[in-house]
Structure formats: structure tokens, C-alpha cells
Amino acid sequence: MARRRLTRARKRRLVRVGGGVLVGVGYLVWQYPWVVVGLVCVAVAGGGGWCLWAAHRRERLGDLAWRSRERRIELERSMAGIDAMSWQDFERYVAELCRRDGCTGVTVVGGAGDLAADVIGRLPDGRRLVVQVKHYAPHRKVPSGDMQKFVGMAYAEHHADVALYVTTCEYSAAARALALKHGITALNRDLFGSWNNGAPLLSLLPLGGAGGGPPRGRNRHRA
Template sequence: MVTAVGWAVLRAHRRAVGGDRVWRAQEEARARELSMAQVDALSWQEFEHYVAGLCRRDGCTQVVVSGKSGDLGADVVGYLADGRKLVVQVKKYASERSVSSQDMQKFVGTARLEHGADVALFVTTCRAFTKAALGLAIRQDIVAMHRDFLGAWVKGAHLEELIPLSGSGGGKRRPPA
């Protein structure tokens, strides 16, 4: 009888400690999340690294920040958990600005042909893509993530949940390497 009570108390203690660990991990993750005002305060280089960190947080592997002159539109490259290659173009623009068709054309021209993207993701801090840029993104299977979707990602939404919200851009499934 004493042994059974002892085991019950021990199991309850372990459940409580385990629940506390989960809660602490969630709180620490929330503390690491930035507000959009803090994201706006990042330099463009810091923003590229921050987006790479969000990719890693969501299970992407082999994530590399390559954002520099001559990167041919691939600021961040990595692999989604299911093995698809992710190529990200990052544009840190003022919130009132829009991503132009010209910006999108450059990315469309290199994301798959040059970098072999299964999922091509265009992330921006501005509120919108021009109608022409968004139309091009949809026709060319580019995930267009504007400020509102970025804000959701920053606050903990998972990348895999956000990809389909662009209306297109899920990419082809590739078996893990």
C-alpha cells in the first residue's frame, strides 16, 4: 500500500515537473519573439538572420543566410522538415510601401532555375504586394508573405501553416535526402 502511494506521488510529481518544463519552454519562446516594431528596428542584415531563425524554429534544416550582393535572390536557403528545398527572398521595406512586380520578377527568375527551390518564399515587412507582383507570385507558385502573415509567423504561427495562405506555393513534395 505504501509503495503504491509512493509511486502515485512520484508519478504526479513527474507530471507536474514535466508540465512546468513545457510551460517554461513556451514562455522562453514567447520572450524570444519580437514585436513587429522590434522587427522594423532590425537592420536588413539582422532581419535576414531573424527570418533564418524563424525557419530553424519551425524545423527547417541546413539553413544558411546568403543575403549579400550577387546572391541571385536567395537570402536564406534551407530544407523543410519533409525535405523540400526552401529558398527565401527577404525584403525589409517600410510598412506603407508595396513589393513591386520588378522585385517579384527577379525572384521568379532565379528561385527555381538557379537555386532549385521546391518552395520559393518572398518575405517582406511591407503591407502589400502590388496587384501585378501578387498575380505573378500566384502564377509562378511563389509564396508571398506580407507584413500581416510575417506578424503571425513572428508570433508563433508555423511556416507550414502559412505557406498555403498565399493562395499558392506549396511546392512539390521531395523525399528526405
């Protein structure tokens, strides 16, 4: 019984509140019609603006999704061309990417007796860059033996400030661990794809291995 009385009391309050609101709205319309017209205009304009913003946002998100798909397709096509290169052409191509990003004195030195260096030059900031290039099939992995050879030569023999290993495949876990331990910047297939697609080399150095290498590997053998 108490609950029924409480429910009835709430209903009466709601009726009174609703009636008061209606009376207030009616009074406002009667006394200040221009205010009501202004509020209606504001509401209509706001609703229209929100609809335009929502439509623009949907269009923008759709455009971004389309561009992302196009970039992936373009990357796949460009990497297919890279895979079709000979290893000699790939070395020259990596040298061209270095020049594109402002490196100077870039020279291809790969071949017999290269002592594990294929490209040598200087970064835009003057650091000596030594690059090992491996044109492997995408399903392969760079073994630890290849990385060990480069680690042994990059700093001691070629006086690298930045030692860069570039490949068209992935690295084995052991090779990756060696790169991290010795400050080798290791660009795998995905990172090389980003470089090939326009990302500046300097922006990729911190993403591969230990970036530009630990302090002991920088500027200690300036040639």
C-alpha cells in the same frame, strides 16, 4: 353579433381550462406533495445551473476578447521591433524563424551576388526552401520587378521546391499576380506577423500565394 358569441365562447373555454388546471394542480399537491417538492427542486436547480452557465459563458467570452486585444497589442509591439531592424538583421531573424520551425541546413546567403536568394534550407519534410527577404517600410509595396527577379532565379538557379518571399510590407497587385502564377509563397506583413507570433511556417505556406507551389515546382530539382 356572431363575433361576440364566439368571443364569449372562447372566454368560457379558457375559464374552464384554467379551472381544470388549477384543480389538477391542487389535487396533485394534496395527493402527491413530494412530487411537487421534487419538481420545484428540479426547477430551482435548473435555473441555478443555467445562471452559472450563463455567467461562465460571459466570463469566457470576456477572457477571449481580452486575449485577442493582448495578441493584437503584442503583435504591434513585436512588429515595431522588426521595423527597427537593419535588413541584415532581418535576414538573420527570418533564418532563425525557419530553424525554430524545424528547417534544417538553414544558411543566410544574402548579399552581393546572392541571385535573389537570402536564406536557403530544407523544410522538415525535406523540400528545398529558398527565401527572398525584403525589409521595407510598412507603407511600401513590393513591386513587380522584385518579384520577377525572384521568379527567374528561385527555381532555375536555386532549384527550389518551395520558393518563399517574406516582406514587412504589402505586395503590389502585379507582384501578387506573379507570385500566384509561378507558385511563389508570398508572406505579406500580416502573415509574417503571424509567423513571428508563433504560427508554424508549414501552416502558413498554403495561405501565401499558391502555397507550396504547383506540382511542377516540387521535387523536380532535388539537390
